Amino acid sequence: MSRAEIMNNIRRGLGRGEASPEQRAAALARIEARADNLIPQRAQLPRPEQVALFKTMALDAAAELIELDSIEQAPAAIADWLAAQQISELVCASDPALQALDWSALGTINRIERVAQAGDMASLTGSFAGIAETGTLMLHSGSSSPTTLNFLPDNHLVILHESHIVGVYEEAWKRLRSATAGQIPRTVNLITGPSRSADIEQKLQMGAHGPRTLVILLIKE
DSSP states (O other): OOHHHHHHHHHHHHTOOSOOHHHHHHHHHHHHHTOOOOOOGGGOOOHHHHHHHHHHHHHHTTOEEEEESSGGGHHHHHHHHHHHTTOOEEEEOOOHHHHTSOOGGGTTSEEEESOOOTTOOEEEEOOSEEETTTTEEEEEOBTTBOGGGGTSSSEEEEEEEGGGEESSHHHHHHHHHHHTTTOOOSOEEEEOSSOEEOTTTTOOEETSSSOSEEEEEEEOO
């Protein structure tokens, strides 16, 4: 069914015809204004409390949290985590910020930059923002951040800078529009904890549609 057919079916259901030029102009103006929705009170907090709320919500969503004083500490922390899980390979995004790090701490763990493939055990990516109200990560696709890394490996490690944490979704979208000059990336992923589902007999199954484990490396600044 084409888009036009779908819209015509909706119009018939609403008992409406084609929109008038005035109605179209009003709708476009409303879309362009990008007015905020209702903002949850719990996210209207001073900056330090937004960071604290993000950490609380992320942990409540079953994410693991590793707090670091600087991004330079990330390779050693990642090496320790992978070694504890007996994982010998890390698939990374070709992110310049990650490439600039000293990865010698990985030792015998193989670090490779490519898109994710079936069977990969662990991936590492950066993130665009953290959203305090739900402990959610915002990641978007790009030449240095293939979306497959967010979903195919069993374990997803994500670097998030405290300075990139915002209170609410609306603020994250505003930042994304500003950073991309209004050209929203093809894919924007909002990730809250590891993948899970209880659709079958109400039994919780981790990794149902993506990684079983989400590890957030939170960089203080």
